[in-house]
Amino acid sequence: MGAIEDLVEILRKHESGEKIALLLLDYLYDEKKQNLLIATLASLRNEIVRSEQVELTAAEREAYKFVMERGVVTFEDLTQLAEKFASFKHKSHTSVIMNSLVDKGLVGKIKLGKENAYATPKEAVMWALKMLDEVPTKCNPKKISELTSLPLIKVLEVLDELV
Amino acid sequence: MGIRITIDGEGEIIIKRRKEKGRTELEDIKPKHRPELTEPAPRLEPEAKSLIFLRNIIDQMEIRAESVFRPNQEDYETAYALSGNEVIDMLHKFTSREVIKDASPMHIYTVTENKVKHILEERGESPRIIIDVHTHPYGIAELSDEDRKTIKKVAEVFKEKTQAKIYFGVHAVSDESFGKRREPEAINNRIRWRSITREHEVAFFDENGKPVKVKIWEQ
Numbered sequence: 001m002g003a004i005e006d007l008v009e010i011l012r013k014h015e016s017g018e019k020i021a022l023l024l025l026d027y028l029y030d031e032k033k034q035n036l037l038i039a040t041l042a043s044l045r046n047e048i049v050r051s052e053q054v055e056l057t058a059a060e061r062e063a064y065k066f067v068m069e070r071g072v073v074t075f076e077d078l079t080q081l082a083e084k085f086a087s088f089k090h091k092s093h094t095s096v097i098m099n100s101l102v103d104k105g106l107v108g109k110i111k112l113g114k115e116n117a118y119a120t121p122k123e124a125v126m127w128a129l130k131m132l133d134e135v136p137t138k139c140n141p142k143k144i145s146e147l148t149s150l151p152l153i154k155v156l157e158v159l160d161e162l163v
Numbered sequence: 164m165g166i167r168i169t170i171d172g173e174g175e176i177i178i179k180r181r182k183e184k185g186r187t188e189l190e191d192i193k194p195k196h197r198p199e200l201t202e203p204a205p206r207l208e209p210e211a212k213s214l215i216f217l218r219n220i221i222d223q224m225e226i227r228a229e230s231v232f233r234p235n236q237e238d239y240e241t242a243y244a245l246s247g248n249e250v251i252d253m254l255h256k257f258t259s260r261e262v263i264k265d266a267s268p269m270h271i272y273t274v275t276e277n278k279v280k281h282i283l284e285e286r287g288e289s290p291r292i293i294i295d296v297h298t299h300p301y302g303i304a305e306l307s308d309e310d311r312k313t314i315k316k317v318a319e320v321f322k323e324k325t326q327a328k329i330y331f332g333v334h335a336v337s338d339e340s341f342g343k344r345r346e347p348e349a350i351n352n353r354i355r356w357r358s359i360t361r362e363h364e365v366a367f368f369d370e371n372g373k374p375v376k377v378k379i380w381e382q
Contacts, residue, residue, distance in 0.1 A: 016169040071344050072359050112341050112360075123344070123359060126226055133230045135223060135256045137178050141168075160166045162222050163180050 047151045054104050059085045059097050067107050072119040074112065108148035124148040125158040136162035213376040214292065214330060214367055215250045216354070221347045221379065223254040224365065225358050228298050228336050242273050242297040244282055245332070246290040250380055253290075255282050273297075275320040282325075289325040294367065296332035304335040304353060304366035311372050318370035329370050337362035349377045 011017040027037040056064060062081055067073050078094050087093040098118050101107045108124025110117050119127065128144040129136060136159050145152045169177045224243070231241045242263060244255040255278075257263055263273055275295075282293060295317060297310075306314070310333070318329040339360050347356035352374035355364045367375045 015167070019170045072341075113339075119359075126222065127359075129226045130229045130232075133258075135226060135254060137223075137254075138175060138256070139178065140176055141178075156166070156168075159178055162219055162226075163166050163178050 044152070048153055050103075051105050051151055051153050054106065056101075056104075056106075057097075059087055060101055063088075063094075063097055064101055064106055067101075067118055067120060071123050072110065072112065072117050074115055074117045102149045105151040105154040108150040108154075110148065119148075121148075121150055121154050121158050122161065124150055125155055125162070213378050214294070215378045215380055216245075216349075217247075217250055217252050218347070218379055218381050220245065220251055220254055221354060221356065224296075224334065225356070225363060227254060227256060228334050228363065229358065229361060231298075232300075232336075232339070240298050240300060242278075242295070244278060245294040245296060246282055246286060246292060246327070248291045251292065251294065253286065255285055257281060275317050276324070279321055279324045290327050292330065293321055293325065293327040294330045294332050295321070296334050296365070298334045298336055300336050301338055302335050304333045304364040306331070306333055306368055306372055314368070314370055314372060330375055331368045331370070331372075332365050333368075334363065334365045347379055349379045352376055354379065 011021050014020060024037075027033040059081075062084060063078065066078070066081060070077065075091050075094055078088050078098070081088040087097060098107065101118070102109055105121070107118045108121050108128075110119045110124050110127040125144055125148065128147040129139060131147060132139065132143060134140070139159070141152055141155045141159060144150070145155045148155070150158075165180055167179050169179065171177050224245075227243045228241065231239050242257055244257070245251045246253050246255065257273065257278060278295070283289060295314075299307075310331070314331050317331075321327060321329045341360060342357060344359055345357035347354050352368070353364055353366045354377055355362075357363065367377055369375050
């Protein structure tokens with residue numbers, strides 16, 4: 001069986017198969033939307049590949065361990081790591097290290113009051129659900145991903161834990 | 164992944180735990196949600212004295228209670244329900260005007276008939292246990308005099324329309340102060356924990372206002 005037949009078979013068996021097919025057709029009928037769909041799918045594929053091949057620098061490893069221990073950390077908290085890694089003395093350098101951890105899907109971004117903070121994926125997803133007034137069983141994973149900067153695949157992993 | 168994402172009639176995204184065919188409710192729960200029991204899994208008989216909560220339901224209770232709080236605004240009361248057969252495994256969020264008529268920092272007015280309708284729609288059938296919960300922002304986890312006057316009447320409405328045993332929960336939430344999370348612990352009729360922003364304490368009572376013991380089924 002070819003890939004197209006496989007897709008038809010999967011859609012037939014899926015609870016929301018008809019609705020997914022309508023969504024796909026909506027994008028595929030229109031050339032502009034078709035490009036958007038293909039670009040999004042390609043980017044999603046890259047995101048999944050990246051999430052499977054994570055390598056950390058020594059500073060990133062230390063910062064990641066720190067977030068896992070505390071749940072949530074602010075820039076002020078992260079200055080405690082400056083004894084081991086001088087980069088953490090400077091907010092701009094800290095920001096580069098932390099944003100790299102965010103890109104790798106290991107920590108999420110949240111706001112504590114007006115302050116930016118970094119959190120474990122679970123804390124970040126729970127924070128986003130509170131902000132969006134949603135519950136894990138009825139929510140928009142894409143919006144959570146945008147709010148926390150966590151990759152969609154990581155958001156789905158956390159929702160799996162919460163549902 | 165143990166979840167299945169579907170789209171409902173309104174285009175809303177619904178996330179459900181996958182069910183395996185031919186298995187009972189307790190067996191449906193993914194292994195990570197099940198305790199390492201040396202004895203048979205707990206079974207809540209009609210006379211049983213404890214309510215048993217899946218651990219992830221407590222996360223959902225926290226999300227629900229804190230969702231209504233907004234920066235620079237007073238913290239309002241809210242209401243939600245919990246349900247299950249042998250264990251409490253589902254949280255029902257009430258937001259529509261049909262269920263919550265009015266809410267303030269000190270009170271909340273809800274329509275019980277519409278709560279029942281919502282619960283039955285979400286579960287697809289009558290559960291054996293329903294817990295009607297409301298929050299007390301900045302307050303204590305105790306039934307107020309007003310609560311004690313109304314719970315019997317509310318329980319009657321639930322019992323008319325379902326086969327469930329009815330319990331009540333009072334979910335006290337502190338004001339905001341950032342700190343380290345503390346995992347939930349069950350003590351007598353209470354579950355206590357701390358989120359990164361607030362202290363939580365939920366107390367459970369039967370329809371006569373008597374405390375009901377609770378247990379957490381750790382993942």
